[in-house]
Amino acid sequence: MKVPMSARRVKDIMASKIMLVLTLAAVALIFFMVAGLYFKSRPILASQPLSELFFSSRWRPFRGEFGFLSFIMGTVWVTGVAVLIAVPLCLLTSIYLSEYANSKVREWVKPLIDILAGIPSVVFGVWGMLVVVPFIKDVVAPFAGVFSTGYSILAGGIVLAIMIFPVIIHVSLEIFRAVPQEVREASLAVGATRWQTIKHVVMRKALPGVAAAVVLGISRAFGETMAVLMVVGNVAKIPHSVLDPAYPLPALIANNYGEMMSIPLYDSALMLAALILLLVVLLFNALSKMILIRVQRSIR
Amino acid sequence: MERRNIEEKIFKGLMLLSTMVILSSLVLILLTVLVKGLPYLSLAMVTQVPQGGYYLGKGGGILNAIVGSLYLAGGATFLAILLSLPVALYLNVYSKSDSKFVSACRFTFDVLCGVPSIVYGAFGFTIMIFFGMRASLLGGIIAIALLIMPMMIRSMDEVIRLVPRELMDASYALGANRWETALKVVVRQSLPGILTSILIAFGRGIGDAAAVIFTAGFTDAIPTSLLRPVATLPLAIFFQLGVPIPEVQGRAYASALILTIMILIISLAARLLSKKLTRHVVK
Amino acid sequence: MDYQTHISVQNLNVHYGNQQVLKNITLNIPDRKITAIIGPSGCGKTTLLKSFNRLIDSVEGVKISGRVLVDDENILDPKTEVTHIRKKMGLLLQKPYPLPMSIYDNVAYGPRIHGIKNKKRLDEIVERFLKKASLWDEVKERINQPASMLSVGQQQRLCLARGLAVEPEIILGDEPTSALDPQSSQRIEQTFVELKQDYTIVIVTHILRQARRMADYVVFLYLGELIEHGPAWDIFNHPKQALTREYIKGLIS
Numbered sequence: 001m002k003v004p005m006s007a008r009r010v011k012d013i014m015a016s017k018i019m020l021v022l023t024l025a026a027v028a029l030i031f032f033m034v035a036g037l038y039f040k041s042r043p044i045l046a047s048q049p050l051s052e053l054f055f056s057s058r059w060r061p062f063r064g065e066f067g068f069l070s071f072i073m074g075t076v077w078v079t080g081v082a083v084l085i086a087v088p089l090c091l092l093t094s095i096y097l098s099e100y101a102n103s104k105v106r107e108w109v110k111p112l113i114d115i116l117a118g119i120p121s122v123v124f125g126v127w128g129m130l131v132v133v134p135f136i137k138d139v140v141a142p143f144a145g146v147f148s149t150g151y152s153i154l155a156g157g158i159v160l161a162i163m164i165f166p167v168i169i170h171v172s173l174e175i176f177r178a179v180p181q182e183v184r185e186a187s188l189a190v191g192a193t194r195w196q197t198i199k200h201v202v203m204r205k206a207l208p209g210v211a212a213a214v215v216l217g218i219s220r221a222f223g224e225t226m227a228v229l230m231v232v233g234n235v236a237k238i239p240h241s242v243l244d245p246a247y248p249l250p251a252l253i254a255n256n257y258g259e260m261m262s263i264p265l266y267d268s269a270l271m272l273a274a275l276i277l278l279l280v281v282l283l284f285n286a287l288s289k290m291i292l293i294r295v296q297r298s299i300r
Numbered sequence: 301m302e303r304r305n306i307e308e309k310i311f312k313g314l315m316l317l318s319t320m321v322i323l324s325s326l327v328l329i330l331l332t333v334l335v336k337g338l339p340y341l342s343l344a345m346v347t348q349v350p351q352g353g354y355y356l357g358k359g360g361g362i363l364n365a366i367v368g369s370l371y372l373a374g375g376a377t378f379l380a381i382l383l384s385l386p387v388a389l390y391l392n393v394y395s396k397s398d399s400k401f402v403s404a405c406r407f408t409f410d411v412l413c414g415v416p417s418i419v420y421g422a423f424g425f426t427i428m429i430f431f432g433m434r435a436s437l438l439g440g441i442i443a444i445a446l447l448i449m450p451m452m453i454r455s456m457d458e459v460i461r462l463v464p465r466e467l468m469d470a471s472y473a474l475g476a477n478r479w480e481t482a483l484k485v486v487v488r489q490s491l492p493g494i495l496t497s498i499l500i501a502f503g504r505g506i507g508d509a510a511a512v513i514f515t516a517g518f519t520d521a522i523p524t525s526l527l528r529p530v531a532t533l534p535l536a537i538f539f540q541l542g543v544p545i546p547e548v549q550g551r552a553y554a555s556a557l558i559l560t561i562m563i564l565i566i567s568l569a570a571r572l573l574s575k576k577l578t579r580h581v582v583k
Numbered sequence: 584m585d586y587q588t589h590i591s592v593q594n595l596n597v598h599y600g601n602q603q604v605l606k607n608i609t610l611n612i613p614d615r616k617i618t619a620i621i622g623p624s625g626c627g628k629t630t631l632l633k634s635f636n637r638l639i640d641s642v643e644g645v646k647i648s649g650r651v652l653v654d655d656e657n658i659l660d661p662k663t664e665v666t667h668i669r670k671k672m673g674l675l676l677q678k679p680y681p682l683p684m685s686i687y688d689n690v691a692y693g694p695r696i697h698g699i700k701n702k703k704r705l706d707e708i709v710e711r712f713l714k715k716a717s718l719w720d721e722v723k724e725r726i727n728q729p730a731s732m733l734s735v736g737q738q739q740r741l742c743l744a745r746g747l748a749v750e751p752e753i754i755l756g757d758e759p760t761s762a763l764d765p766q767s768s769q770r771i772e773q774t775f776v777e778l779k780q781d782y783t784i785v786i787v788t789h790i791l792r793q794a795r796r797m798a799d800y801v802v803f804l805y806l807g808e809l810i811e812h813g814p815a816w817d818i819f820n821h822p823k824q825a826l827t828r829e830y831i832k833g834l835i836s
Contacts, residue, residue: 008477008479008480009477011479012477012478012479012480015478015479015482016390016394016478016479018386019386019387019389019390019394020390020394022383022386022387022390023386023387023390023391023405025383026383026384026387026405026409026449026450026453027404027405027408027409029412029446029449029450030408030411030412032423033415033419033423036423036426036427036430037419037422037423037426039426040426040429088318089318089321089322090318090322092311092314092315092317092318092319093315093318093319093322095315096312096315096316096318096319097319100312100315109319109323111571112323112326113322114567115326115564115567116322116325116326118500118503118504118507118563118566118567119326119329119507119560119563120506120507120508120509120534120559120560120563121507121508121509121510121534122507122509122533122534122537122538122556122559123329123333123507123537123556123559123560124329125538126332126333126336126537126541126552126553126556127328127329127332127333129541130332130336130553131328131332162325162329165322165325169322193304193305193308194308195304195307195308195311195312196304196308216414219414220414220416222416223414223415223416223417223418223419224416225416225417225418225509225510226509226510226534226538230538230541250416250418250510253418253421253422254418254421254510254513257425257513257514270422271422271426274418274419274422274423277416277418277419278415278416278419281414281415281416281419282411282415284414285410285411285413285414285415286407286411289407289410289411293407
């Protein structure tokens with residue numbers, strides 16, 4: 001005998017269908033974003049060759065010249081400085097928290113790192129303007145024998161480094177904790193010191209995961225907008241030193257939203273900048289995530 | 301002393317130093333904002349909207365931005381919950397656990413989590429153009445909802461995933477179907493975690509600036525409709541900083557202090573909540 | 584039978600937080616014999632073993648009192664330098680944990696740590712101890728491949744070779760065959776029996792038959808207390824305590 005569909009059953013099936021649709025829609029967001037931004041950047045892509053867009057540093061929207069090179073280089077410089085500062089500090093801290101600190105210290109430090117992660121980007125920017133920029137202007141630049149307003153790649157890099165601390169520490173700490181205790185014991189048991197064990201065994205086992213943490217940090221730094229924009233100077237020139245100002249891609253987008261509708265192709269150029277950011281970040285995030293999935297499978 | 305012991309000491313020292321540097325950067329940021337912002341903080345700041353000439357140093361406050369941020373983040377959080385909770389439940393209750401589909405979804409959301417907010421802003425902007433909308437509260441809500449949705453899904457997913465399989469089986473064994481189990485057992489069991497996820501997303505929504513630059517506009521009034529532009533705290537800080545008048549810049553610091561305090565309260569609440577609300581949770 | 588003592592445990596108490604896992608243990612472990620520590624799971628066998636090479640130091644909230652004398656040195660003394668104690672003792676864990684490097688480097692790891700850099704000497708050491716662990720013939724062709732490519736049984740023998748390469752006097756085994764197939768277990772057992780000419784061997788096992796096959800001396804722990812210890816034959820054939828009798832008959836586990 002066929003059991004008649006009860007109201008309960010109908011509800012269950014309906015819920016299942018709706019939830020599936022929502023899930024698919026959420027997943028599809030990634031495609032909508034790429035497609036939407038691509039659609040908006042088609043005019044600029046059609047107007048000039050890619051080589052002109054990416055390898056020219058002539059940026060004169062009024063004359064229809066849109067060369068992104070200065071902005072791309074600005075982003076690369078600021079991200080590079082931030083990663084150079086953040087990676088050693090974060091690795092040493094993660095190793096300390098994972099291998100030396102007891103759980104009480106860990107439980108104290110972790111929420112503090114979470115707070116750091118929660119501080120809004122604008123507040124980092126304010127701090128950068130109040131502390132980092134004057135420090136570079138009055139201390140670092142005179143020391144290096146050059147003049148700088150303080151608004152520079154170095155300022156952006158320092159602020160950005162602090163902003164990516166939590167990401168890198170979070171991921172690498174998790175990786176270090178996932179290294180089985182027995183592997184450490186195996187090394188300690190032959191008479192190795194703790195540091196020798198970390199250097200030769202723990203680090204080696206954790207290396208791909210640490211790489212993933214760094215890649216994730218890079219991708220986070222790449223797209224950070226407000227804080228960097230506030231301290232980096234925003235001068236559209238290819239930088240030559242860390243004390244030069246720069247103009248990263250996200251800052252370009254954020255700074256020009258006002259006038260973009262009044263100049264032909266300008267809005268399209270900015271959407272292309274957003275598309276570049278999106279694609280680079282997607283690539284880096286996917287790379288990092290794939291490494292992490294692999295690591296989690298193989299580490300035990 | 302042996303060479304290797306000296307090496308151990310040196311590196312341990314470096315590690316302690318790094319940890320100190322990282323923690324003191326947090327302290328330094330909070331202290332700077334407090335010291336610089338406190339002298340300019342006043343009751344007017346949080347109870348009045350900007351009056352004529354506010355940006356030239358005249359009277360008023362940033363109530364417009366505080367309320368605007370709350371409206372915007374509140375609306376976005378609400379919208380994001382409507383999407384995220386069903387998705388997180390679907391991944392854990394309706395799908396076969398750890399199937400290819402589920403892993404692919406998780407992977408996608410993880411990747412989306414890292415997309416910069418300026419990109420969400422730009423994308424929100426293209427949506428608005430498409431529908432012929434202008435910069436408004438609704439536009440900002442959509443952009444921020446998109447921004448916080450992936451992280452909300454993933455953090456809800458993580459807490460719901462922790463619900464013991466046996467608990468769900470017990471509910472099935474009583475004849476409950478998946479919908480009833482999801483609603484009455486799974487959500488209840490993971491409620492503290494879900495609320496924490498919501499609060500964290502809310503905090504992220506309040507603090508974000510890059511996604512609302514294009515989409516929300518800015519105004520000195522408190523919005524009366526979803527289609528009006530809205531001010532946000534981060535942008536209020538940004539604009540005030542751009543004015544070369546010490547009084548206005550000082551208010552920018554005070555605004556930054558207000559924003560920081562709001563964020564700290566939210567994260568503290570999230571922490572307490574996850575500890576307190578565990579009455580019905582089976583351990 | 585007369586035994587010379589190698590490890591002397593005196594009034595050893597170990598707490599993890601508020602929980603006492605070892606209660607006032609006093610016993611002597613004989614030199615160049617195989618000692619088996621038996622008892623139901625959770626009785627403190629592994630803790631006792633790990634207090635010999637102070638690996639319990641890294642357990643959080645651990646409190647230790649009492650003395651463990653090895654060659655008349657109290658290794659529990661906080662002033663004692665742990666790495667040289669650990670060098671004296673090879674350790675085999677339940678599952679083999681090869682270090683993330685080649686077969687060669689696994690064996691050479693310990694000697695390198697202790698300052699041997701000469702390639703020729705290292706080659707010699709690697710070959711000698713791989714032979715001692717009866718693994719040499721199986722791996723000599725692929726000594727530079729990652730250790731993770733070996734079978735589990737081979738990995739366990741590699742771990743043995745790695746432990747032996749720092750020339751310890753004592754080998755500690757924490758249920759060293761529990762993850763292995765019967766054949767590999769047998770090979771490890773055989774190797775142990777050969778090695779007791781030169782080494783003091785202490786193994787933790789929950790397999791009674793294994794203890795019967797290998798052990799010269801047996802220590803029976805129950806809920807953190809030392810119930811009985813003595814020559815294997817005596818324990819298995821004439822246990823003095825009722826608890827021991829029941830455990831050996833398989834009534835408690």
